[in-house]
Amino acid sequence: MLFILERLSKACANEISTPCFRHRCYAxxxxxxxxxxxxxxxxxxxxxxxxxxxxxxxxxxxxxxxxxxxxxxxxxxxxxxxxxxxxxxxxxxxxxxxxxxxxxxxxxxxxxxxxxxxxxxxxxxxxxxxESDRKLGIPGEEAGNVFSAREFVWWYNGHPDAAHLPVDLKNVQSVAVCGIGNVALDCARVLLKGAERLKKTDLASHALQSLQQAAGTIEEVHLVARRGPVQAACAPKELKELVSDPLLTVHAPHPQMAISPSDEVVLKTTRTKKRIFEIISKAAAITATGIAGTQTLINAVPSSSAPVVTTLLADKAGPETIISRSSVSIEKHEDQGSSSGSSEQAVKKGSGTATASLHFQFYRNPVEIVVDPLTGKAAGLKVERTELRHDERQQGREGEMAVVAVGTGVMDIIPAQLILVSIGYxxxxxxxxxxxxxxxxxxxxxxxxxxxxxxxxxxxxxxxxxxxxxxxxxxxxxxxxxxxxxxxxxxxxxxxxxxxxxxxxxxxxxxxxxxxxxxxxxxxxxxxxxxxxxxxxxxxxxxxxxxxxxxxxxxxxxxASSSDVPCNVSSPLVPLEALLESRGVKVVDFEGWSRIDAVEVERGVAEMRVRSKLVDLDTMIGIAVDNNSGYNTVYQ
Ligand SMILES: Cc1cc2nc3c(=O)[nH]c(=O)nc-3n(C[C@H](O)[C@H](O)[C@H](O)COP(=O)(O)OP(=O)(O)OC[C@H]3O[C@@H](n4cnc5c(N)ncnc54)[C@H](O)[C@@H]3O)c2cc1C
Structure with missing residues (x-):
């Protein structure tokens, strides 16, 4: 009831003085x-x-x-x-x-x-x-350590719904992120930065702990895209931030940086696309052949997938290829004085020693998540190499011709013990x-x-x-x-x-x-x-x-079932409050949120962090509604 009175006072403050039950009707x-x-x-x-x-x-x-x-x-x-x-x-x-x-x-x-x-x-x-996700719709998507990017982001940001997401970073050497949008880049950056570089932020405590336990184990992150670098849906600023990490080597093998003549037109006419292409080209050692980070996973591959292992590392761009692969990317690369030999090379940037690597996997369509039969968790991502075809029925995002990825039948497996699906909310x-x-x-x-x-x-x-x-x-x-x-x-x-x-x-x-x-x-x-x-x-x-x-x-x-809930049934109460009160909903008003905020900041000061988020709903509501200050003993 106090809650309702507070709201009534606030609502009426501008027009009439409290008490204002009757006047509220007028307001x-x-x-x-x-x-x-x-x-x-x-x-x-x-x-x-x-x-x-x-x-x-x-x-x-x-x-x-x-x-x-x-x-x-x-x-x-x-x-x-x-x-x-x-x-x-x-x-x-x-x-x-x-x-x-x-x-x-x-x-x-x-x-x-x-x-x-x-x-x-x-x-x-x-x-x-x-608050939902687009799914890949491929076998293995329900396996352990496979999450949507939304869930993973919620997990590291302390959203109460994802506080108990079973993310296991302990045995993860390689991560595959499906998608190359800004959210995918965020996920990759958080994983690659690790606990030491994030410990002062408001990263959720459980995520910080997980990253601390996994320190040094995550060696590579693969960004997997069905289409090519010109179709990447990220923003140049976020991309630059990721690839500029001095502790990172960046890989983008030449066949995967190939672009079509129509892509070249896009690069000439669309500044953002050109910028994205340049950032990746500059950051990576573009190789003439080879598939970055792709290995066979004989032991982990189920028998149904075994034949694909034999096709690994075979680049079979045949005569049916629609897109003629341009040499633009190699030329750009050579202009910058780097080699473009037959084996994959990566540029180590700055004076820092690279501790992990980032792999751009363009023209790769995820077709199956390879599951470790012993743990039930992800062991790899099976991808089919693709080619692009023009889709005359659709217009691309920035006015260019839309292109669709078409499978070539050639499969690769990217080892990955954590797979994040970042193909859209x-x-x-x-x-x-x-x-x-x-x-x-x-x-x-x-x-x-x-x-x-x-x-x-x-x-x-x-x-x-x-x-x-x-x-x-x-x-x-x-x-x-x-x-x-x-x-x-x-x-x-x-x-x-x-x-x-x-x-x-x-x-x-x-x-x-x-x-x-x-x-x-x-x-x-x-x-x-x-x-x-x-x-x-x-x-x-x-x-x-x-x-x-x-x-x-x-x-x-x-x-009827709420007749025992205290509620003034004859007064013209503020309707939403009355309805919620009759249903026993513990409404958190802005002062309640401010109390949660103060506790988080206070915990942050104690931990030498920006803030230390609360992730348990009951605890938050206890602080906000019941003014419960007992959190100190339980949560600090
Ligand atoms: C991972 C990620 C990182 C991003 N980073 C940036 C960035 O760095 N810079 C930038 O400019 N943009 C960023 N964005 C984009 C930006 O966050 C979005 O543009 C913006 O949040 C969308 O606003 P919205 O209000 O539509 O949705 P939301 O921000 O999602 O807000 C929806 C709200 O509705 C509430 N809600 C949901 N269901 C119900 C319900 N049934 N009843 C009552 N309430 C409900 C939710 O709790 C939530 O508070 C990022 C987006 C994502 C996903």
């Missing part, structure tokens, strides 16, 4: 009520844009499933990129604005349904990111929400959610799910405490707005961030994205197209 009725689900960059930029554009006419509830805000800025951005995390100061000011309230430890689809939120707010903005769908399972995003026009056949028929509550089917619903009796009504029926059909070209929007429902545009873009991209979504909200609000809210008693919303 709620006049200010636009917006719920933002997800407090990563997209959620915070949406909030900041709403505050900027609507002044005192808006109240925003920021909802997150974790007791900690900031999304991937906390659980994605690498621990050695502390400066990037400074953006959280800006987010903190937004959360502390008196027009905002933070609801941590509240999961959409578990603690509250989408239907309920839509009934409680004039506008609901979904910004819950992308995917959002989860939620019951009643239009969702495109192919792209893993919500269909929208300028942030307005577009209705689909599925969503129109699904009005009830449902849990977030990844299969696109019906989720597990909450009890109907737990539904809205505020009812919505259509303000202008002539503009709508079935509560939906009709767009000029015939699409129908979900009234009052918006999307932003990775859930809206897919898992691409940096933190700043979400600001541009939020500007677009907020523009749509403001337009709809001014046009009277958002649902109006009628405050009713919470009586009907209290589930």
């Amino acid at each position: 709620v009725a006049t200010a636009l009520r917006v719920a933002i689900v997800g407090t990563g960059p997209a959620g915070f930029y949406t909030a900041s844009q709403l505050l900027k554009r609507l002044g005192s006419s808006v109240h925003i509830d920021l909802i997150d499933r974790l007791p900690t805000p900031f999304g991937l800025v906390r659980s994605g951005v690498a621990p050695d990129h502390q400066d990037t995390k400074n953006v959280t100061h800006q987010y903190t000011s937004i959360a502390r604005d008196e027009r905002c309230s933070f609801f941590g430890n509240v999961t959409l689809g578990r603690d509250v349904s989408l239907r309920e939120l839509r009934d409680m707010y004039n506008a609901v903005v979904l910004a819950y990111g992308a 995917k959002s989860l769908s939620i019951g009643g929400l239009p969702f495109d399972p192919r792209s893993g995003t919500v269909p929208h026009a300028a942030g307005r959610v577009i209705q689909t056949a599925d969503s129109s028929s699904s009005g009830g509550t449902a849990a977030i799910r990844s299969d696109g089917g019906d989720g597990k619903g909450l009890d109907k009796s737990q539904q809205a405490v505020i009812s919505s009504k259509t303000p202008n029926p002539s503009n709508s059909r079935n509560g939906l707005l009709e767009e000029d070209h015939g699409s129908e929007y979900e009234r009052g429902l918006y999307v932003c961030g990775w859930l809206k545009r897919g898992a691409t873009g940096i933190i700043g991209t979400n600001l541009i994205d939020a500007e677009e979504t907020v523009k749509s909200i403001v337009q709809d609000w001014k046009a009277g197209l958002l649902p109006e809210l009628l405050i009713t008693s919470v009586k009907d919303s209290v589930p």
Whole structure:
């Protein structure tokens, strides 16, 4: 109850003095009520844009499933990129604005349904990111020490969901990372830097311990890509940072740096691509033949895979090859005065002694994870060499011709005791929400959610799910405490707005961030994205197209099973708080998060680190909600 009073005071502070139970009804009725689900960059930029554009006419509830805000800025951005995390100061000011309230430890689809939120707010903005992965879909993907990059990143960044991920670094000499995007580079860099160079960061304590135990054992990391260096999806800055590590040798064998004539055109016209190609070329000893780091694994290879071993190290680029391999990369290499002999050579950079090696494995499509039958863990990655063909049906990312990788039938095995799959994040769908399972995003026009056949028929509550089917619903009796009504029926059909070209929007429902545009873009991209979504909200609000809210008693919303939960059923309480309290949800407000933050920083000081993250949800909630200070004895 104290929690509710605190929120009421905050919500009313701008307009009326406390106590403000009765006045809250007035405040709620006049200010636009917006719920933002997800407090990563997209959620915070949406909030900041709403505050900027609507002044005192808006109240925003920021909802997150974790007791900690900031999304991937906390659980994605690498621990050695502390400066990037400074953006959280800006987010903190937004959360502390008196027009905002933070609801941590509240999961959409578990603690509250989408239907309920839509009934409680004039506008609901979904910004819950992308918390699933694209899979390789190959045999062995479920083996031990095979993880998605998302899981691995969460693990080293102390995300509570991955705190107990069974990462075993002790016996890992070689790592294969499938994919060459920025996330893949982050994973490689963290592994190659090791404990000594990360110990002062906010790397999760369990990850630091694991890296300490594995010190000196990780000898090589392979970055495996189905296509070539010109198609690598990373940013030059991140690539440069990785390959410039003085303790690293970089390998990129000549056949794998080969490019087609159309690639050459891309290099001439696209600065970023050219830069990426140059960075790899400069960093590596480009060899005329040979496959870096590829060995036979006779003992570990199951009998079904045995024939492929005989093909190892055989470069069979035959007459059927579509791409004519250019000598551009060799010439560049020779220009720089390095040799390009027949055996693989690597450049040792700077005066440091190289302790590990990085191998670019282009034109290699993972086809199977080789599993050690004794341990059930990864032992190697079987890859098929590929060639590129133009895909006339598609346009490439930056306007160039799209190319697809086509298998040649020639197989190699890359030894790897840890395999990370970094081929893309995917959002989860939620019951009643239009969702495109192919792209893993919500269909929208300028942030307005577009209705689909599925969503129109699904009005009830449902849990977030990844299969696109019906989720597990909450009890109907737990539904809205505020009812919505259509303000202008002539503009709508079935509560939906009709767009000029015939699409129908979900009234009052918006999307932003990775859930809206897919898992691409940096933190700043979400600001541009939020500007677009907020523009749509403001337009709809001014046009009277958002649902109006009628405050009713919470009586009907209290589930029978929760009748013993203390709840004032006759007062017009703030609906979301009342609903969550009736369900026994321990909501973490921003002061609660600040207590967690203070403990983490304090632990960090003691350990001579930036911060020492808490990863156990019960501990965090204990500190945030119950003000439990007993963590000292248990966790320090
Ligand atoms: C590994 C990695 C490293 C990156 N490094 C950088 C970098 O160095 N610099 C840079 O500029 N960009 C970086 N990015 C990109 C940047 O993090 C993203 O652009 C940005 O985080 C996307 O914002 P978002 O708000 O859409 O999603 P997120 O940041 O993922 O936020 C989503 C939020 O929704 C919450 N949520 C999820 N499900 C629910 C639910 N059911 N109910 C309630 N809440 C829910 C989550 O807890 C989370 O807080 C990185 C991305 C990754 C994956």
